[in-house]
Amino acid sequence: MTEWYEESFGEDYLLVYKHRDIQGAVHEVQTMASWLHLPAQGRVLDLCCGMGRHSLVLSEEGYQVTGVDLSDVLLEEAKEMDQEQAVTWISGDMRQLPLPSSEFDAVLNLFTSFGYFKKDKEHIKVLQEIYRVLKPNGRFIIDFLNPAYVSQNLVPESSRISEGQRILERRKIENGYVTKDITITDVYGGEPRHYQERVKLYTLDEFKEMVEEAGLCIDQVHGSYDEDQYIPETSPRMIFVGRRPMEH
Incomplete structure (x- = not known):
């Protein structure tokens, strides 16, 4: 059976999320x-x-950047934008990274690219891989959604037209997941295309437990990129900043 994340990050994903801009990434x-x-x-x-988007900005800031993603469609898009060929782009699963150990000064996991799997142990595998590829004392950022904020601000349904396609998004919370069902239909007719996105809603404490189980430490939690501290009821995000501890 194909998992949702193997189907959803294709050509239509580019259409649904094309409003995300480089300025925001900067x-x-x-x-x-x-x-x-x-x-x-x-x-x-x-x-x-x-x-x-973020890989390219990081590269312009002078860092040596590797971008890993499971979606070949998105990686192709990234390569097209990377005209200097400054970034190393690699196709891979975040639970089993095709990368050497203790390689990186920092690992970034942004824009809710976490919580995709059904079992907690799969998510812990991702965190263990972050631990493995970080140098001792290397730092990480995991930018995740804030469950309380999501449940208070969930828009059950929205629709818009982009490039001649009607994009209908329906959102709901059930069984500890937030799900988004996306239907895309050509305004001139034709069969609708259906996709689902599903993310497990981890509370701060649950997230901390998993991070600790993987051997990582959390140093700070921010509520957004505007530097503010995380406030459980009102922050839109939980952005974890932490590190792989030095070995004793």
């Missing part, structure tokens, strides 16, 4: 750099890099 990267205190020309892994 602001986010600059904020992250101030949190991470990375060495100049440090090695950074953008884990689940998608179309590579």
